[in-house]
Amino acid sequence: MEILFLGGCALLLLACALPLVSLLFKLGKASHRIALFITLAGISCITTTALICFFTGADYQQLIYALTPELTFSIHLDKLAAFFVALIGFVAFCAVIYSFNYIEHGAIEKRKHVLTALLPLFILSMIMVVAADNMFALLFFWEIMSISSFFLVMYDREKAETQKAGIFYFVMTQLSTFFLFIAFLLVYRYTGTFDIEATDALPQAVKSFAFIALFIGFGTKAGLIPFHKWLPYAHSASPSNISALMSGVMLKIAIYGLCRFTFDVLQPELWWGFVLLVFGTVSAVLGVIYALKEHDLKKLLAYHSIENIGIIVVGLGLYVIFNHYGLQTPANLSLVGALFHTLNHAIFKSLLFMTAGSVVQATGTRNIEEMGGLVKKMPVTAVLFLIGSCAISALPPLNGFASEIMIFLSYLGAFELDNPVIEIVMVIGLAAFALMSALAATCFVKAFGIVFLAKPRSKEAGKAMEAPPGMLVGPAILALTCIVLGVFSFQIIKAVGYELPVPDMLPVSILLLLITAIFVGLLKLFRVPVRIGETWGCGIQKQTPAMEYTATGFSEPIVTIFKLIYRTKKTNEKEYFDPAKSITKHTKAKIATFQFFEERVYMPLANLFMKSAAFISEKHNKDLETFILYAFITVVLLLVAAGLWL
Amino acid sequence: MNWNMILYIVLNTAFVFLFAPLLISLIKKVKALCQGRHGTPLLQTYFQLFKLFKKEIIYSDNSSFIQRISPYLNIAFLLVASIFVPIVFIPAQESGFGNIILFLYLMVCARFFMALSGLDAGSTFGGMGSSREMTIASIIEPTTLMACAAIAFILKTTDIPQMFGTVLNGSILQYLPLLLVACSLFIILIVETARVPVDNPETHLELTMVHEAMILEQSGPKLALMELSYGIKQLILMALLINIIFPWGLATDATVSGILISVASFIVKAVILAVAIGVFESFFAKIRFFRLPDFFIIAFFLSFATILFELLS
Known part of the structure; x- marks a missing residue:
């Protein structure tokens, strides 16, 4: 070894x-x-x-x-x-x-x-x-x-x-x-000592303090909201193989740290569980909501990483809460669910980042509004991306569903608790979890539909070529794993040594295949004639890509419904030829979404640091007399301090 | 997998498959009568499906494999989901069939592929339909899960056949909060089957359309499969609602007489519910799209109230 x-x-x-x-x-x-x-x-x-x-x-x-x-x-x-x-x-x-x-x-x-x-x-x-x-x-x-x-x-x-x-x-x-x-x-x-196991010996109050520091430290690396802002920038700017590793693996290192220190070494307290649950839920829901309005393919995937890290952290939070109340079955369900989702997310997210990388390389843009029609140019990449999309949207029988159902079922375990307040919190968490999961499916209908389906929306997309074999084999292995881990999830969890009340997905998958085969066979048997025609369009002469639904249009209803979160600003500027304002010269319309965390949290903090740094550096830029004065003031202050404490 | 289960799967699927089209035309008939028309014959949907199966398939030249496979996947996911809702008799316990969350997500799968096929041909109608369908689905999902959680909480199980069994062995008086959830399930049924306050199943070219817009590019036998899966979805959601509050008549073991009584009693209950849906639809006008969340909140509140009620009692 x-x-x-x-x-x-x-x-x-x-x-x-x-x-x-x-x-x-x-x-x-x-x-x-x-x-x-x-x-x-x-x-x-x-x-x-x-x-x-x-x-x-x-x-x-x-x-x-x-x-x-x-x-x-x-x-x-x-x-x-x-x-x-x-x-x-x-x-x-x-x-x-x-x-x-x-x-x-x-x-x-x-x-x-x-x-x-x-x-x-x-x-x-x-x-x-x-x-x-x-x-x-x-x-x-x-x-x-x-x-x-x-x-x-x-x-x-x-x-x-x-x-x-x-x-x-x-x-x-x-x-x-x-x-x-x-x-x-x-x-x-x-x-x-620096031994990890020794952390156990801390006094309880210090443990809580250590937990907060560890939570912020690992949470920042994992991309939990509100420490998430680096994630969409870094994931979209880096080369795609690196984004796949960063999103698929590096974020999981932070999850490892959180698991190791909070569960393995420290004895978690009940409120830690709530901290994890709340931050996890907020990350999961906001992550997917931000992903929906994103039209940069890699940023969209990056926001989904925030969402999935949120799901994992929710699982960890539920584990702490159930473990505190001694409910073994839901506790195990949530812990195994969180760890299984860590594995699953690593697999389908790196699959998605790699296939997205192939698409970006083929079209030369990350803007999904300029893609489209790629399913005919890059069929294998399209199928691989579709498998990844199904997995991340938690569609059975793939692996994303296999782990999310564990978290759903452990949420339902809340009804065994005796504390109504906690139960109500959990029920609200469950509703948020359901919303998140449905929005994720919407987002991936948009991502797959706009990127791969219909007609190419730009010249570059029309000229795209299938990715070279190496860029198909890597994702293909991952796609296959997505299917295997989903279909055989029950058997795999059993083999690893956990008896959990999760449904067996194998018979469902077999029946799905069987029924599909029966209908395909029936249509083949009757030799249904097939004709290729045009898309029906109310009598238009010729269909152009401009008539297709855009990504902006697709997510518009969601953006309108959640306008409180997006804080969409719609501005409409008009210039006129005449003073009576009847003939329009120019019109400029703009829809912008408010970047809450960047504009309200990050930049004010950064500006504060910049200002204080500027203040200090200005004080450095002085002549000798000023420095002697500084030294004098310091000595006086030290003397006063010494006089007070000694 | 034992013989009892295989018999159950075959009978239940066959029943769902054969009975689903009848309910579509029944609801249409009720609506026609409410509007003072004669309406089409009750067997009209069967005739239409038969006719569609004889026609050719036309694909758009823009479309890809998504449009070709989505009708198969749709019907496969919904038929598998139908196994989760016992109608002919309650089968012996078997891991894999019955979990309510898996049931919900099988329906999500069907919707996912239907929405993708709407975007496939590049038509504006299809895109609009998928966008709206996915939006509605996203905002109804918390309500659906809340209703399921409420049922699971009251009946102490996440397994659908067991839920039916529990209510069957007890009495509805023991589980009165279920009536509140039933209202919520009814709203979910209206939403999921694209019915009037949410969508209008009868229009093809109005801006109101959601479901019909997505399947606009399907034709011939593929359209028939889509129509059938719509009927199946409607039937299993109705069956879920019916058998959770009035499961009486449902057999617990596979005897000929038991199965016949189950089927007969289910048909009676389903017809009553279908009439109720038709009448309900006739009393409402379509709600503006962005007002829909308000309508869903009613259902959400009912489920949430059930949970609160159960918690505090």
């Missing part, structure tokens, strides 16, 4: 070094391929180790390097860590397969080398965060993960939008590290 895991890590480091070497010695494209192959081998080794640990229940512990006796790099794979490492490994494997063709698309040769080099480093750092045995190692790899992903986000650094994304991402990711630092130092202050 040792050789397999460390060998895998070594291979990933080698894959990281190779493109950098070839950058120095000007080796050609072959080095990318070799580096990616080595990455695949490395990931396979590590994933195998994790799977062995997960299924045999073996604990794998290893000391890699001790800086001092206190500060050590050691790894520990227990069942929880092994689950997450296997998840990272599997998704990363498919993303690397996708990268073979995707990387070659870039324009600047140097950057391709850097991208190929940073990819294995990013994957390795994520694996090591999960595998880390102590807080010091965890934080170290956490920072490597943040920094390597920052450089990956900055791939197209000339674009103004990428620069904005980079700033948002860097500040937010450092903010999350800052809060983790606070939590870890707090633990160290009370226990004198």
Whole structure:
């Protein structure tokens, strides 16, 4: 096991070094391929180790390097860590397969080398965060993960939008590290060790404080609302294989952290459960509502990541509440549901990001209003995207439904509680959950329908070509997994060792296939004649793409109904030829949605910091006398303070 | 899977399949009579379906595989959903069939593909229909789940056959709050079957249309499958409502006499409900689209009130 895991890590480091070497010695494209192959081998080794640990229940512990006796790099794979490492490994494997063709698309040769080099480093750092045995190692790899992903986000650094994304991402990711630092130092202050398990020994009040710090730290990285704003920017600006990894995997690392610290080590209190439940529900509902108005394909998917992280956090919150009341069945349902959804979301979201990447590459735009008709140009990509859409919309019998039903059923477990107030809160949560899930389906009808169906809405979309094979194989593996994990969910949960009251999806799937086959067979048997005609359009001469329904039109009813949330501003400016205002010269109409979090929360905070920084820097820019005065004031203040306290 | 279950699946599906078109024409007949017309014969829907099955299929040249597969998927999802609602007899427990949330989501699946097929041909009508359908579906969904949660709460199970069994063994007097949920379920039934205050099943080219707009591009046998799945959806939602409050007559084991009594009593109850729907439709005018949330809130409130009532008693 040792050789397999460390060998895998070594291979990933080698894959990281190779493109950098070839950058120095000007080796050609072959080095990318070799580096990616080595990455695949490395990931396979590590994933195998994790799977062995997960299924045999073996604990794998290893000391890699001790800086001092206190500060050590050691790894520990227990069942929880092994689950997450296997998840990272599997998704990363498919993303690397996708990268073979995707990387070659870039324009600047140097950057391709850097991208190929940073990819294995990013994957390795994520694996090591999960595998880390102590807080010091965890934080170290956490920072490597943040920094390597920052450089990956900055791939197209000339674009103004990428620069904005980079700033948002860097500040937010450092903010999350800052809060983790606070939590870890707090633990160290009370226990004198960086061991994760030692956190247990904290006094209860400090535990709550540590929980808040950890929640903000991990919540920022996971993209929970209101700490989410970096997510849509960073996911849309980065290359698609990286967005797939960031959304599919990196957000899950934060979920791992939350699980490890709140449930495994600290004894959660009841109110923690409510914090998780409320933040989770708000993220889930607002995430999907923001996704609906989004017409940038990758931003739309990014908002759905916020939604799905919300679902996972709701599951964790329900676990805390039910566990507190000792209701074992709903507690297990919600915990297994949350973890299963973590896996499922990793799979279908990376599938969607990869296929979206192929679409963006083929059409050269991320705006879905300029797509359309791609189902005929890119049929395989379309089918793969459709499977992903069905999975994320929680349609049975796919995997997204398999995990969401667990959360639904655990919500219904609320009726076994004795506390009416909590029950009412849960019922409202359930309604919000149902709304979220229905809106997600609406959003993906829009996404698939506008991107792939009808006629191409722009010239570029009309000229799109099917993605190269590597960019189909990676997502295809994920799509197949979506189906398998959904249809056999009952059997898989049983095999992992949980007896849960969830419906068996296998007979339903068999019957679905059977009935479809019967009707297809019937129509074939009677040889129904088929004719290709035009779309019926009330007698129009020729149908053009301008007559099709647009994404804006599609989501308009939802935007109107939820106008309180969107705060839509409709402005209509007119200029006239004559003073009587009867003949119009120009008309300008604009519909803008208010960016609540950016305009009301983020920018005021950022401006506050900018102002205080400007104030301080102005004070620095003075002559010698002023500095002597500063020194004098400081000495006086220190003397006064010393006099008071000593 | 045992023989009891297989017999149940075959009989229940066959009954749903054969009986569904009759209810469509029955409601039309009731509405016609309310408006002082004679209306079409009761078997008209069967004739229409038969005629459609003999016609050719026309696809738009813009359309893709979505338009071709969605009628099959629609009817498959709804027929599988119909297995979840026992009409001929309550089968012995079997994992996989009966969970109320899975039942709801099977119907969501059917709707998902129908909405996609509306966008497929690139026609403005289809797009408008899908957009509106998905909007209505999104805002009714919390209500639907709330109603289901209320039923699950009162009857202490999430399994539909068990729910029917519980009410059958007890009396409705034990479960009075169910009557409130029934009102809520009735509104959901009206919404889901695209009936008058929400949508108008009789218009094809009005701006009011939602459901009819999405299937505008379907033709021949494919249109017949769409019409049939609409009928099936209506029938199973009616069956859910009927058997939750008045399950009497429903057999608990597979005997010939039991099945006959179940079917006969169900037909009587379904006819009464269909007449009620027809009359209800005739009394209402279509509500403006953006006023619909207000209508749904009534149903939401009724379900929520049921839960509160049950919690505090």
